[in-house]
Every structure is written in C-alpha cells, then in structure tokens.
Amino acid sequence: MTESNAPASATAPRSGVPVLEARNVSKYFGRVVALKDVSLAVRPGEVNCLLGDNGAGKSTLIKILSGVHGPDEGTLLMNGEEIKLSSPRDALNRGIATVYQDLSVLPLMSITRNFFLGSEPTKGWGPLRRFDLDTSSRIAKEQMREIGIEVRDTGQLVGTLSGGERQTLAIARAEYFGAKVLILDEPTSALGVKEAAIVLRHVLRARTKGLGVIFITHNVQHALPVGDVFTILSQGRLEGTFRKGEVDMERLLKLMGGGSELDDLERELEELAREAEQGEDISALPPVLDETPTGTHGFPTI
Amino acid sequence: MTSSAASPAAGRLRDIGIWRRFLNRPEFGSIVGAILVWTFFAIIAGGKGFTSPKGIAGTLEIASQIGILGVTVSLLMIAGEFDLSIGSMVGASGLVLGFLIVEAGWPVWAAVIAAFAFALSVGAFNGYLVYKTGLPSFLVTLATLFILRGAAIGFTRLLTNLTVISGIRDKTEGDPIAWLFSGILFSPERGADFKISIIWWLGLALVATWVLLRTRFGNWIFGVGGSSVAARNVGVPVARVKILLFMTTAASACLLAMIQVFSAGSADVLRGQQKEFEAIITAVIGGTLLTGGYGSALGSMFGAFTLGSTQLGIVFAGINTDWYQAVLGIMLLVAVLVNNWTRRRASEARR
Numbered sequence: 001m002t003e004s005n006a007p008a009s010a011t012a013p014r015s016g017v018p019v020l021e022a023r024n025v026s027k028y029f030g031r032v033v034a035l036k037d038v039s040l041a042v043r044p045g046e047v048n049c050l051l052g053d054n055g056a057g058k059s060t061l062i063k064i065l066s067g068v069h070g071p072d073e074g075t076l077l078m079n080g081e082e083i084k085l086s087s088p089r090d091a092l093n094r095g096i097a098t099v100y101q102d103l104s105v106l107p108l109m110s111i112t113r114n115f116f117l118g119s120e121p122t123k124g125w126g127p128l129r130r131f132d133l134d135t136s137s138r139i140a141k142e143q144m145r146e147i148g149i150e151v152r153d154t155g156q157l158v159g160t161l162s163g164g165e166r167q168t169l170a171i172a173r174a175e176y177f178g179a180k181v182l183i184l185d186e187p188t189s190a191l192g193v194k195e196a197a198i199v200l201r202h203v204l205r206a207r208t209k210g211l212g213v214i215f216i217t218h219n220v221q222h223a224l225p226v227g228d229v230f231t232i233l234s235q236g237r238l239e240g241t242f243r244k245g246e247v248d249m250e251r252l253l254k255l256m257g258g259g260s261e262l263d264d265l266e267r268e269l270e271e272l273a274r275e276a277e278q279g280e281d282i283s284a285l286p287p288v289l290d291e292t293p294t295g296t297h298g299f300p301t302i
Numbered sequence: 303m304t305s306s307a308a309s310p311a312a313g314r315l316r317d318i319g320i321w322r323r324f325l326n327r328p329e330f331g332s333i334v335g336a337i338l339v340w341t342f343f344a345i346i347a348g349g350k351g352f353t354s355p356k357g358i359a360g361t362l363e364i365a366s367q368i369g370i371l372g373v374t375v376s377l378l379m380i381a382g383e384f385d386l387s388i389g390s391m392v393g394a395s396g397l398v399l400g401f402l403i404v405e406a407g408w409p410v411w412a413a414v415i416a417a418f419a420f421a422l423s424v425g426a427f428n429g430y431l432v433y434k435t436g437l438p439s440f441l442v443t444l445a446t447l448f449i450l451r452g453a454a455i456g457f458t459r460l461l462t463n464l465t466v467i468s469g470i471r472d473k474t475e476g477d478p479i480a481w482l483f484s485g486i487l488f489s490p491e492r493g494a495d496f497k498i499s500i501i502w503w504l505g506l507a508l509v510a511t512w513v514l515l516r517t518r519f520g521n522w523i524f525g526v527g528g529s530s531v532a533a534r535n536v537g538v539p540v541a542r543v544k545i546l547l548f549m550t551t552a553a554s555a556c557l558l559a560m561i562q563v564f565s566a567g568s569a570d571v572l573r574g575q576q577k578e579f580e581a582i583i584t585a586v587i588g589g590t591l592l593t594g595g596y597g598s599a600l601g602s603m604f605g606a607f608t609l610g611s612t613q614l615g616i617v618f619a620g621i622n623t624d625w626y627q628a629v630l631g632i633m634l635l636v637a638v639l640v641n642n643w644t645r646r647r648a649s650e651a652r653r
Contacts, residue, residue: 088534088535088537089537092536092537098535100532100535104532104535105532106524106525106528106529106532106533106595107528107649108524108528108591108595108596108645108648108649109524109525109528109595113521113524113525116521117521117522117525117533117536117538118522118525118533118536118537118538119536119537120518120521122518129517130512130516130517130518131516131517131518131520131521133516155323157648157649159648159649160649
C-alpha cells in the first residue's frame with residue numbers, strides 16, 4: 001500500500017548533487033571508536049534508510065549530521081559545499097531538521113504551542129510584542145488537517161495524540177519551517193503496526209515534496225517499503241550502501257547483525273521451540289520469544 | 303458565529319467547551335480551593351472578625367507577601383527548576399538595604415537599586431551554576447540558602463555587632479520611594495490598612511500570567527520545563543531562560559524584603575525563613591507541577607490567597623497557631639492529588 005504512493009520516477013536511481021552528505025566521517029570518544037570512515041549521502045526526493053543494530057553507531061552519525069557533535073575526521077557537505085555545523089540550531093537554520101524518537105514534542109503543551117516552540121510568530125511592538133496565538137492556531141490547524149489529523153481545538157495538549165500522530169506532528173513542523181533534509185531517528189520503533197504505517201506514509205509524503213530523508217531504524221520491515229537507498233552500519237563501520245532492488249530483507253538482516261550471530265540466535269530459538277513442543281512450561285521461557293513475531297524479525301529487541 | 307442559526311446546538315456546545323476548558327486549566331483547583339477555604343473560615347470565624355475590613359486587610363497582606371514570591375517561583379518551577387535560596391535572600395537583601403541607609407548613609411533610592419542589583423547578581427549566579435554544572439537546582443540553591451544566611455549573619459555582626467539593623471524608619475519617614483513598598487492605599491477603619499503590597503502581588507501575578515501565556519518567552523518557559531533537550535533542539539535558548547527566571551525569583555525576594563523592611567523599620571537576618579517552602583507550596587496549590595512543564599502563575603496568586611486565609615483564619619477562629627504548619631502540609635498533599643487528576647484529565651481529553 002505504501003509503495004503505491006511513491007511516484008515511479010522516485011524509485012529509479014537519482015542523479016544530482018546530494019543535499020546532505022557525510023564523507024569519510026570518523027568519531028572517537030576517548031579510546032572508543034564510535035564511527036570509522038563512514039560515508040552517507042541523501043539527494044532531494046530520496047529516502048536513505050540508515051540501518052544497524054544497537055551500538056552500530058547510528059546515533060553518533062545522526063548527532064554529527066544534526067550538529068550536536070563535530071566529526072573528528074571527514075567532512076560534511078551540503079549541496080556539494082563543505083559545511084561546519086556549530087550547533088543543532090545552526091543545522092536547523094540550514095534546513096537540516098531532526099525528529100527524535102521521544103524528544104520531538106512535549107506532551108504537556110498544546111498542539112499550537114508545540115508546533116511553534118522556538119519559532120513563535122509575534123505581533124505588537126516593544127514591550128508589548130507578543131506571541132501571535134490566533135495566527136499560530138490557525139496555521140497549526142491547517143497543517144494538522146493537511147497531515148490528516150482532524151482536531152477540534154489546537155489548544156488541546158499533545159499528550160492527547162497517539163504516538164504516531166505525535167511523530168507526524170513533528171515531521172509536519174519540520175516541513176513547515178522549511179526543512180530540506182529530514183533526519184528521523186527511530187520514528188517507528190515504539191509504535192504498533194497501524195501507528196507505524198501513519199508515520200511511514202508521511203515519510204513518503206516528504207519524499208514526494210522533494211525533501212531528502214534520512215530514516216534511521218533497526219526495523220528492516222519498515223525500511224524496505226520506503227527506502228531508495230540503504231546504508232548499513234555495523235560496529236561503527238560502513239557495512240555497505242545499496243540501492244532499492246539490490247538487496248532483500250534477509251541480506252540486510254545478515255549485514256546488520258553479522259551473519260554468524262544471527263545463525264546462532266536462530267539455532268537457539270529453534271532449540272527453545274523444540275523444548276516447548278516437548279511439553280515444557282512455555283511461561284518459563286525467556287521473554288525474548290514474545291518479542292520476535294512483532295519486532296525485528298529474529299532480532300531480540302533488548 | 304454565522305452558522306449559529308443552522309446548528310441550534312452550537313450555542314450549548316460552546317458553553318460546555320468553555321466549562322470543560324476551565325476544568326482542564328491548571329489553576330482550576332486553586333480557584334475552587336481558595337473559595338472553599340475562605341468560605342470555611344468565614345463560617346467558623348466570621349463572627350470573630352475574619353470577614354471584617356480588618357480581617358480582610360490582614361488576609362490580603364499575608365497573601366500578598368507570600369504571593370509575590372509564589373508567582374515568580376511558579377514560573378521557575380514551570381521551567382523545571384527550584385529556588386530555595388529566596389528565603390535567605392529576603393533576609394540578606396533587607397540587610398543590604400538597611401546597612402546602606404543607616405550605616406553608610408546612602409539615599410533611599412540608591413540603597414534600593416543596590417539591593418536589587420545584589421539580588422539579581424545572586425540570582426544570575428544561581429542560574430549560571432545550575433546551567434553550567436547540570437546539578438539539580440534543589441541542591442545548588444540549598445547551598446546558596448545556607449551561604450546567604452550564614453554570610454548575612456556573619457557580615458552584619460562584623461559590621462554592627464548585632465544581627466538586626468534598626469533605625470531605618472527615622473531615615474525613610476515620608477520618603478516617596480519607601481512609600482512605593484510600604485505605603486497604605488486606604489483604611490476603611492482603624493487598624494484595617496490595605497497595603498500597597500496588594501498591588502504588587504496582583505500586578506506581578508497579572509504580568510507573569512501575560513508573559514507565560516502570551517509571549518515567546520512564556521512559551522519557552524513551558525518548553526524548557528517540559529524537556530530542555532527538546533526545547534534546545536528546536537532552538538530555544540535554554541540557558542538564557544533559566545538564568546533570567548532565577549534572577550526573577552531573587553528579585554521578587556528582594557521586593558518582599560523592601561516591603562518588610564520599610565514596613566517594620568528594621569532589617570533582621572532571620573526574615574524570610576521558610577518562605578522558600580511556602581512559595582513552593584503556593585505554586586503547587588496553584589496547579590504547577592513539581593516536575594515542570596505545566597502550571598499557572600494566576601493559580602499561584604489564588605494559592606497565596608488560600609495560604610493567607612488559612613494563616614489568619616486560624617488566628618481569628620481561636621485555634622492555636624501551632625496547627626498552621628500541619629494544615630499547610632495537608633493542603634499541599636491535597637493540592638498534589640488534585641493536580642495529578644487535573645493533568646490526567648487534560649492529557650486524556652479526547653478530540
């Protein structure tokens with residue numbers, strides 16, 4: 001369903017200058033090598049899925065791309081020109097917007113207040129310069145309607161929205177304030193199937209609008225339908241970059257986790273399943289079994 | 303508006319909407335609480351003078367003094383921080399004022415400016431320390447609370463051999479600057495003095511509410527308290543917001559010191575003791591969450607009225623004043639429970 005939304009041209013390999021590119025980036029924390037020689041590029045109208053298991057260096061790479069850390073080696077380029085990001089605000093001003101998994105919106109603030117936090121429109125002059133709530137509410141309501149969330153009152157708290165709606169709100173806000181690159185940090189990992197679908201639909205929508213999207217996830221099932229490019233990280237190194245159609249799910253999973261570890265896990269799970277069939281008490285099994293069917297296809301989400 | 307004829311139910315829905323919106327406001331509980339508490343004491347102590355002009359003037363004076371602190375503390379708490387040092391700040395800035403007027407012979411206006419400058423710089427120091435160290439403000443300002451109190455006693459004894467500076471009234475009698483802090487607005491009868499501090503209290507509450515709900519800075523206060531990381535990510539100057547709010551609480555403590563010193567005619571190291579906790583209680587009764595991100599300055603104003611009514615109501619009812627603190631604790635507990643309920647309601651309200 002999600003694939004049918006994408007224009008046919010978007011699936012073909014795109015040429016052109018990447019809107020954002022990290023070239024041979026490394027980052028060290030003391031003696032720990034968090035990232036080594038990693039490159040990633042995203043072009044306008046393209047979704048680059050950044051895949052990797054926990055600790056693969058995804059967060060470090062995002063923090064470099066969104067201006068939280070500077071790289072120790074390597075360069076960042078925007079539209080082909082080298083840039084240095086001094087802060088998250090600097091990145092935002094250049095059009096690099098990052099939506100964090102659970103730090104993107106504030107549940108105890110209203111929809112309007114969340115939407116305009118940090119970029120409030122004002123009216124009036126001097127000491128009477130004030131937050132233009134009427135204009136803000138009107139825009140927020142329009143934007144919410146456009147992303148398919150119908151609210152009676154944008155004064156209601158964001159806490160009343162579902163998880164998927166909150167992520168969508170954060171994406172819509174980034175688009176509204178002129179983002180050229182959207183970095184989405186695990187936007188679907190805490191969501192159920194239905195909620196994740198809402199978010200994925202908006203990832204595709206952002207792509208259609210010509211934004212470059214970097215979509216971070218460890219869920220291959222969410223990545224495959226929306227991604228044009230797949231960048232796989234493992235233990236701080238680049239494991240490979242593939243275009244759509246060059247890889248399948250199994251190959252991605254193997255690359256993400258390291259093949260042998262995955263084989264070990266599979267064997268272990270088969271062993272447990274056999275024991276269960278032989279009349280063992282299933283409730284005594286480790287909880288990892290409960291997670292596998294919904295989660296990451298063979299990956300324990302611990 | 304134009305479609306009211308087409309949908310006859312619109313008028314009714316609108317009423318319910320406003321009522322529900324009021325129910326979901328953080329200050330809802332404090333308004334109801336203030337009415338209930340005042341009515342309670344009006345019933346049991348009304349015959350003994352609680353509802354007389356003298357009783358009302360007294361209630362408002364106590365409320366105004368607690369409320370001046372409570373209003374600014376609620377802003378700081380919404381931003382997710384505490385300021386315990388304000389209790390000592392009341393004593394310390396009063397001593398600065400008293401010393402400069404009586405011992406150094408400064409004109410009143412200069413001493414007032416100096417005292418505010420002192421308070422603002424301590425507030426800025428608190429804020430900077432909290433921001434720079436990342437330590438909980440509870441600890442940082444607990445330290446400042448003791449440092450200020452100790453240093454105030456130490457310096458005053460060193461300079462004057464006493465811990466009280468008296469004789470301020472002689473130097474400030476009839477001074478228009480002093481009147482700004484301790485003046486009497488009107489007295490409908492002997493002993494029933496409506497003080498100018500009431501104007502400070504109501505004025506501060508209204509300005510704080512306007513800033514909180516109608517300015518960019520107010521939106522930043524909510525954002526910083528909700529999550530300083532999220533706020534920083536969207537470009538809110540978190541450090542500036544916090545430091546300015548610590549300066550505001552310190553300035554409000556200094557304002558209270560001016561009011562007390564000019565009214566009493568003396569400055570005492572021990573002034574303002576436990577005011578830091580009363581201010582926090584006032585803010586919580588006003589609907590502000592201890593964890594930040596949600597609350598009301600207007601609620602704090604009503605919270606102060608509740609505290610004032612209780613403190614004076616107990617006296618008028620002839621109950622031993624020892625019970626005041628116990629009642630305060632119970633009110634705090636009830637307020638926390640009501641706040642939790644209100645917040646849950648607001649978060650669950652469906653579209």
